[in-house]
Amino acid sequence: MISIPLHWLVFVCLFVCLAGIFFVWVGYEGIRRSRAKHAVRNRLRCEVCCMEFEDRSASPLAKCPRCGSLNERTSPRTF
Numbered sequence: 122m123i124s125i126p127l128h129w130l131v132f133v134c135l136f137v138c139l140a141g142i143f144f145v146w147v148g149y150e151g152i153r154r155s156r157a158k159h160a161v162r163n164r165l166r167c168e169v170c171c172m173e174f175e176d177r178s179a180s181p182l183a184k185c186p187r188c189g190s191l192n193e194r195t196s197p198r199t200f
């Protein structure tokens with residue numbers, strides 16, 4: 122039989138629980154960021170008229186439907 126002091130047992134249980142919560146949190150955060158990035162991948166904002174529009178083409182420059190200016194694709198910012 123293994124004998125360990127009570128305070129050591131409490132510390133180990135607390136550490137295991139907090140480590141589990143931490144890894145679940147990191148996993149969900151990764152999934153959330155991936156979904157958010159995927160959702161706004163084709164979303165653009167015109168530099169001239171500030172209109173937000175969606176462009177699913179593969180061209181590097183997207184044409185604004187309102188003013189017709191060409192906009193560069195930038196990587197989406199996720200918070």
Ligand SMILES: [Zn+2]
Pocket residue numbers: 167168169170171172185186187188189190
């Ligand atoms: Zn525009």
